[in-house]
Amino acid sequence: xxxxxxxxxxxxxxxxxxxxxxxxxxxxxxxxxxxxxxxxxxxxxxxxxxxxxxxxxxxxxxxxxxxxxxxxxxxxxxxxxxxxxxxxxxxxxxxxxxxxxxxxxxxxxxxxxxxxxxxxxxxxxxxxxxxxxxxxxxxxxxxxxxxxxxxxxxxxxxxxxxxxxxxxxxxxxxxxxxxxxxxxxxxxxxxxxxxxxxxxxxxxxxxxxxxxxxxxxxxxxxxxxxxxxxxxxxxxxxxxxxxxxxxxxxxxxxxxxxxxxxxxxxxxxxxxxxxxxxxxxxxxxxxxxxxxxxxxxxxxxxxxxxxxxxxxxxxxxxxxxxxxxxxxxxxxxxxxxxxxxxxxxxxxxxxxxxxxxxxxxxxxxxxxxxxxxxxxxxxxxxxxxxxxxxxxxxxxxxxxxxxxxxxxxxxxxxxxxxxxxxxxxxxxxxxxxxxxxxxxxxxxxxxxxxxxxxxxxxxxxxxxxxxxxxxxxxxxxxxxxxxxxx
Amino acid sequence: xxxxxxxxxxxxxxxxxxxxxxxxxxxxxxxxxxxxxxxxxxxxxxxxxxxxxxxxxxxxxxxxxxxxxxxxxxxxxxxxxxxxxxxxxxxxxxxxxxxxxxxxxxxxxxxxxxxxxxxxxxxxxxxxxxxxxxxxxxxxxxxxxxxxxxxxxxxxxxxxxxxxxxxxxxxxxxxxxxxxxxxxxxxxxxxxxxxxxxxxxxxxxxxxxxxxxxxxxxxxxxxxxxxxxxxxxxxxxxxxxxxxxxxxxxxxxxxxxxxxxxxxxxxxxxxxxxxxxxxxxxxxxxxxxxxxxxxxxxxxxxxxxxxxx
Numbered sequence: 001x002x003x004x005x006x007x008x009x010x011x012x013x014x015x016x017x018x019x020x021x022x023x024x025x026x027x028x029x030x031x032x033x034x035x036x037x038x039x040x041x042x043x044x045x046x047x048x049x050x051x052x053x054x055x056x057x058x059x060x061x062x063x064x065x066x067x068x069x070x071x072x073x074x075x076x077x078x079x080x081x082x083x084x085x086x087x088x089x090x091x092x093x094x095x096x097x098x099x100x101x102x103x104x105x106x107x108x109x110x111x112x113x114x115x116x117x118x119x120x121x122x123x124x125x126x127x128x129x130x131x132x133x134x135x136x137x138x139x140x141x142x143x144x145x146x147x148x149x150x151x152x153x154x155x156x157x158x159x160x161x162x163x164x165x166x167x168x169x170x171x172x173x174x175x176x177x178x179x180x181x182x183x184x185x186x187x188x189x190x191x192x193x194x195x196x197x198x199x200x201x202x203x204x205x206x207x208x209x210x211x212x213x214x215x216x217x218x219x220x221x222x223x224x225x226x227x228x229x230x231x232x233x234x235x236x237x238x239x240x241x242x243x244x245x246x247x248x249x250x251x252x253x254x255x256x257x258x259x260x261x262x263x264x265x266x267x268x269x270x271x272x273x274x275x276x277x278x279x280x281x282x283x284x285x286x287x288x289x290x291x292x293x294x295x296x297x298x299x300x301x302x303x304x305x306x307x308x309x310x311x312x313x314x315x316x317x318x319x320x321x322x323x324x325x326x327x328x329x330x331x332x333x334x335x336x337x338x339x340x341x342x343x344x345x346x347x348x349x350x351x352x353x354x355x356x357x358x359x360x361x362x363x364x365x366x367x368x369x370x371x372x373x374x375x376x377x378x379x380x381x382x383x384x385x386x387x388x389x390x391x392x393x394x395x396x397x398x399x400x401x402x403x404x405x406x407x408x409x410x411x412x413x414x415x416x417x418x419x420x421x422x423x424x425x426x427x428x429x430x431x432x433x434x435x436x437x438x439x440x441x442x443x444x445x446x447x448x449x450x451x452x453x454x455x456x457x458x459x460x461x462x463x464x465x466x467x468x469x470x471x472x473x474x475x476x477x478x479x480x481x482x483x484x485x486x
Numbered sequence: 487x488x489x490x491x492x493x494x495x496x497x498x499x500x501x502x503x504x505x506x507x508x509x510x511x512x513x514x515x516x517x518x519x520x521x522x523x524x525x526x527x528x529x530x531x532x533x534x535x536x537x538x539x540x541x542x543x544x545x546x547x548x549x550x551x552x553x554x555x556x557x558x559x560x561x562x563x564x565x566x567x568x569x570x571x572x573x574x575x576x577x578x579x580x581x582x583x584x585x586x587x588x589x590x591x592x593x594x595x596x597x598x599x600x601x602x603x604x605x606x607x608x609x610x611x612x613x614x615x616x617x618x619x620x621x622x623x624x625x626x627x628x629x630x631x632x633x634x635x636x637x638x639x640x641x642x643x644x645x646x647x648x649x650x651x652x653x654x655x656x657x658x659x660x661x662x663x664x665x666x667x668x669x670x671x672x673x674x675x676x677x678x679x680x681x682x683x684x685x686x687x688x689x690x691x692x693x694x695x696x697x698x699x700x701x702x703x704x705x706x707x708x709x710x711x712x713x714x715x716x717x718x719x720x721x722x723x724x725x726x727x728x729x730x731x732x733x734x735x736x737x738x739x740x741x742x743x744x745x746x747x748x749x750x751x752x753x754x755x756x757x758x759x760x761x762x763x764x765x766x767x768x769x770x771x772x773x774x775x776x777x778x779x780x781x782x783x784x785x786x787x788x789x790x791x792x793x794x795x
Contacts, residue, residue, distance in 0.1 A: 074545055075598040076570035 496523055498645040498677045499544060503553035506539050512701050513539040516553070519696055519706035521679065526671060528688045528709070529681035530782060531698035537681040538578055540698065541649045544679070545575050558645055571599060574643030578650040580634035582622045588633055589618035599641035607640045613662055628654040635663060639670060646670070648680040652687060660687055667691055689778040697785045704789035709778075716776045716784055717756045721747045723769035738784050750776065750784055
């Protein structure tokens with residue numbers, strides 16, 4: 001085998017292979033799923049045109065994973081080799097996409113809508129990893145992602161989207177999207193959770209290290225010491241910038257936002273599409289686009305006098321806002337809270353425990369009651385109320401969980417915490433999140449169909465996981481600090 | 487297979503007024519020195535002195551804030567394949583493509599080098615007791631360090647930068663590693679820069695010392711020269727005429743009584759200085775050469791004194 005080939009094929013690992021397999025199977029599967037079976041060779045070929053795209057993305061991913069490594073950067077010719085390889089892959093991906101878009105649009109094949117959305121999911125999900133690792137080409141990748149998203153949107157054939165029951169497709173797309181992003185983070189998450197649990201059970205770093213859980217990056221340098229030093233020396237703003245800009249570059253933040261917006265866009269489309277029934281009609285692409293937006297804008301107006309799209313968009317934006325606040329909150333609070341956590345984590349009294357559980361239960365009941373009353377009286381439900389209530393609660397629950405931290409702080413340090421600027425920021429973020437989640441859940445409930453339910457549930461999962469991760473980190477960090485200082 | 491390096495620069499590593507800042511923190515400040523070809527350089531310093539930063543700068547993984555660092559005759563920030571072919575790097579925290587096996591990583595790395603020495607690779611794999619079939623992610627820290635060393639030397643570099651290469655190795659493997667390094671020196675005249683806290687080990691192979699202290703250069707000199715300059719004296723005065731303190735600038739530390747004093751000194755010519763002490767204090771002076779371990783704090787102390795004065 002030639003050196004170049006060896007340099008390429010020596011890279012293997014299960015994840016890219018899995019993704020490659022998904023890229024191969026997805027279009028075929030989706031074609032069969034939506035159309036029962038490939039009706040013609042042309043349609044089947046249309047589906048399989050995603051192959052180069054998927055393969056290109058996978059290779060780009062591998063190159064991205066590889067090239068950032070110091071071990072590779074010091075190899076003679078490696079940087080240039082992988083840069084060149086990556087550029088070729090980007091060209092292949094872009095070319096494949098354009099060709100595919102032109103071909104499906106020209107032939108008005110229904111597979112176009114499927115492929116475009118699958119590709120949309122794949123692109124952002126796949127690019128997350130190299131974007132976060134390969135700093136040299138992050139902007140290029142971000143632009144490619146953006147271009148692909150835009151192209152994907154244009155490729156979507158509206159009549160396909162809104163005809164039949166496309167909500168199922170969107171639900172599946174959202175699930176794929178979510179799963180891919182979770183797969184990327186799964187290992188870290190598991191490790192983080194296990195580490196947190198063990199720390200809470202009293203294990204020290206030595207023990208964690210022995211069982212292979214303590215990660216130098218976390219424990220010694222990156223966010224722990226960095227955040228400690230940043231906050232101790234320069235205060236909240238430094239801690240904020242450490243968490244956001246130290247750990248995450250701007251491109252990564254942009255893609256993170258794209259990812260979140262992507263999830264929410266898909267949810268919104270799923271909710272709308274599962275509701276709208278249109279007769280199939282043949283229109284030009286431009287007319288279809290106009291029709292689509294007019295349609296989306298008017299959805300809901302007929303029923304409730306409220307246009308859905310702006311509301312969903314606002315809700316999504318509001319929903320993002322507290323997420324942005326999550327990072328600074330975690331680092332901002334801990335200098336005050338290390339005393340708190342010394343008590344909370346290690347010496348928490350029974351009274352405090354009961355009070356915290358009580359707060360959570362009370363808030364849950366309150367929101368459940370509100371949701372039931374509002375949903376029952378204001379909106380028409382399409383499913384049983386037994387289903388509607390938990391659905392309405394789903395988006396709200398992370399915010400209830402989020403309330404635990406400041407309340408705990410307030411309980412153990414009365415007069416502090418909530419009254420600080422961090423506390424106020426947190427409270428503002430929390431209220432915004434709660435409000436937007438309520439709005440979203442009510443609209444979702446109004447348009448309730450099974451695909452809509454699936455979409456909403458899936459959309460809530462990242463929020464859940466993220467919030468839980470941040471809470472875990474907060475506990476872990478605070479615990480580490482508490483142990484270090486005591 | 488043994489392919490000699492195409493050429494050996496007369497000064498494979500040249501550092502000129504080099505500074506590196508990480509935000510507001512200064513890692514290196516105005517450091518200048520040159521390393522002659524064919525030397526084995528001990529890069530010494532306390533934790534946080536800037537050793538790793540210096541080595542990362544030397545191989546182009548970091549860019550200097552000010553000044554310049556030239557590696558194998560080329561600005562480190564612009565190292566091309568020609569220089570990378572002759573550069574070996576063993577990093578403190580080796581990072582591999584950890585989904586590979588040891589064998590795959592070796593094959594992968596070898597594929598980039600036209601003069602990879604497969605015979606040396608095989609010999610070292612056996613000598614260092616590395617299992618080629620094991621996945622890197624499963625390797626212990628020591629084994630990862632062994633692999634890192636292997637990857638750093640098998641292309642027969644003319645400049646080898648090693649950052650704490652032996653900290654996780656057991657004494658037996660460490661001894662073997664030192665043999666390998668000596669062999670490489672004998673065969674290829676390779677220049678080695680080795681940063682380590684295991685001074686007793688390093689002392690066996692180095693002939694040049696670069697010592698950093700808090701980001702500044704404390705010493706850059708040949709080890710022989712340093713050994714001649716630094717010594718421990720035992721002064722014995724039968725009449726008890728030794729002073730309680732010695733004001734001579736060459737005395738870096740001392741302890742003892744008016745009859746018996748032990749001191750560590752630094753002087754350009756320690757032999758004649760010892761004679762001068764003997765006649766001045768009417769004492770018998772016994773001189774002993776210092777090990778690198780003993781010398782290291784004195785190097786820092788001397789820099790402190792210079793900085794104060």
